[in-house]
Amino acid sequence: MNMATPVERDAAQVVDKDWWRGAVIYQIYPRSYQDSNGDGVGDLSGIIHRLPHIASLGVDAIWISPFFRSPMLDFGYDVSNYRDVDPLFGTLGDFDALIHRAHELNIKIIIDLVLSHTSDQHEWFQESRSSRDNPRHDWYMWADAKPDGTPPNNWLSIFGGSAWEWDGERQQYFMHNFLKEQPDLNLHNPDVQDALLDVARFWLDRSVDGFRLDTINFYFADEELRDNPVCPPELRNDSIAPSVNPYNWQEHLYDKNRPENLDFLRRFRALMDEYPAITSVGEVGDAQIGMQIQAEYTSGDDKVHMCYAFEFLAPDQPSGNRVSQVLSKFETVVSEGWACWAFSNHDVVRHASRWNLGEKAQRVYAALLMSLRGSVCLYQGEELGLTEAYVSYEELQDPYGIRFWPKFKGRDGCRTPIPWSGDGPNGGFTDGKPWLPVAMEHLSRSVANQDRDDASMVSFYRDMIAFRKAHPALIKGGFEMVESDADVVSFIRTAEGGERVFCAFNLSNTAQPIRLPAGDWRQDRGAPFTATINDKGVTLPPYQAYFAQEDR
Structure with missing residues (x-):
């Protein structure tokens, strides 16, 4: 090729x-x-x-x-x-x-x-700043100064200071949401x-x-x-x-x-x-x-x-x-x-x-x-x-x-x-x-x-x-919240074909009990986590997850 x-x-x-x-x-x-x-x-x-x-x-x-x-x-x-x-x-x-x-x-x-913006070295900006009547004069956000010479408004740059920079060539301000070397394009054009x-x-x-x-x-x-x-x-x-x-x-x-x-x-x-x-x-x-x-x-x-x-x-x-x-x-x-x-x-x-x-x-x-x-x-x-x-x-x-x-x-x-x-x-x-x-x-x-x-x-x-990837429910399935508190969150993901996966996460450094939703659930042992399961329910060790599929 x-x-x-x-x-x-x-x-x-x-x-x-x-x-x-x-x-x-x-x-x-x-x-x-x-x-x-x-x-x-x-x-x-x-x-x-x-x-x-x-x-x-x-x-x-x-x-x-x-x-x-x-x-x-x-x-x-x-x-x-x-x-x-x-x-x-x-x-x-x-x-x-x-x-x-x-x-x-x-x-x-x-x-x-x-x-949203280019470099001030881009040919579009170089032409735009050259005059107020060139073919790309309004390709960027230009504005006149206020009567006292200050920027057109109070907009700020994410990188600090005003979002406006004075350009001596055009005798106008141009807008920049980031660095002053990153002028904002005018997509209204x-x-x-x-x-x-x-x-x-x-x-x-x-x-x-x-x-x-x-x-x-x-x-x-x-x-x-x-x-x-x-x-x-x-x-x-x-x-x-x-x-x-x-x-x-x-x-x-x-x-x-x-x-x-x-x-x-x-x-x-x-x-x-x-x-x-x-x-x-x-x-x-x-x-x-x-x-x-x-x-x-x-x-x-x-x-x-x-x-x-x-x-x-x-x-x-x-x-x-x-x-x-x-x-x-x-x-x-x-x-x-x-x-x-x-x-x-x-x-x-x-x-x-x-x-x-x-x-x-x-x-x-x-x-x-x-x-x-x-x-x-x-x-x-x-x-x-x-x-x-x-x-x-x-x-x-x-x-x-x-x-x-x-x-x-x-x-x-x-x-x-x-x-x-x-x-x-x-x-x-x-x-x-x-x-x-x-x-x-x-x-x-x-x-x-x-x-x-x-x-x-x-x-x-x-x-x-x-x-x-082994579970369609986790890729494109729906979502249903089950419960949450400061340490635990659990929800169900459901695929169109009927697969339902219960997902529970212990986000704390202490063991936490997990309440299973209604239904017949069996642990999915394909997940790389551990849990304690007995007749009292599921207990998750610190920083562990539990996944289960519903038998239908």
């Missing part, structure tokens, strides 16, 4: 248009996965080299964080060319080879599209929408299987530029921005979450529907009305397929009651929509550290994640039980952390390279100097150290993913 040309979609891979529903998706942060050329930065060839490990987990798809051309001020989330691979990561030929090899291993590829849809088509023609849509609720801002109201202190939530950032002090009614987005999402879905078995997962960045947005964006079959949920990315460890609250609210608010659940990703402290979980606790929470109604995202290294790494200020790369250090240390601690072996200072990640240090405490948890140990964390994840 000529790797310089787009890869033809392999019809054998197209089996189920709903393959995404209940899928397990493995997120790769390419800078930190595997370096293949010794420059200290992971790349696409490195991912190809490590595909056997991913395949061994049994996941359905890979989500790859951005690898497009970029100045890398936000490490790829500042795109300067949507239609090319940054040389740091390889070439378009490498991407085609990655698609081809992944499909051979029955792994689908989801790429991370950043459509149909030409901008068309250009972004053309970008999506470019990658669909290269046989990608779907898109993770970054900051999907940020696509539109209020054309009247109205000020955001104050968010009452009791409603502030730091799952989107850290508490040191006053971004949380506003109710974000006008700088995001705008109703105009629904029509654009319908256009995006119509494009995807021209291709077989494509999916999309939108990242809804909102701690106040996120679930309502999920409901709007995933309702029916004409917008995005699923949304990436933030409820379990929050700082506090979810108790049984909290899990019940989130799941019950989801069933009520989102109803027929679909979630993509995650505990960790490239933007938050790894949940093993964030929730202070030991290995047994990590396992029971992983089992809970694999049992939820929705699809699942695992972040690279989660399967190894990696903790948050310490990165000194001198080694820090993340501009977010540099700005708010030391109250907020940024996102580098969850982005350190994956340890493939326990040997050497770089754990098999690179022969050069890694862009972030490899955490020494991670070396003992390397893939090589765990790979052939049936009792290891990675073996547990393989077993738990296989268990999920």
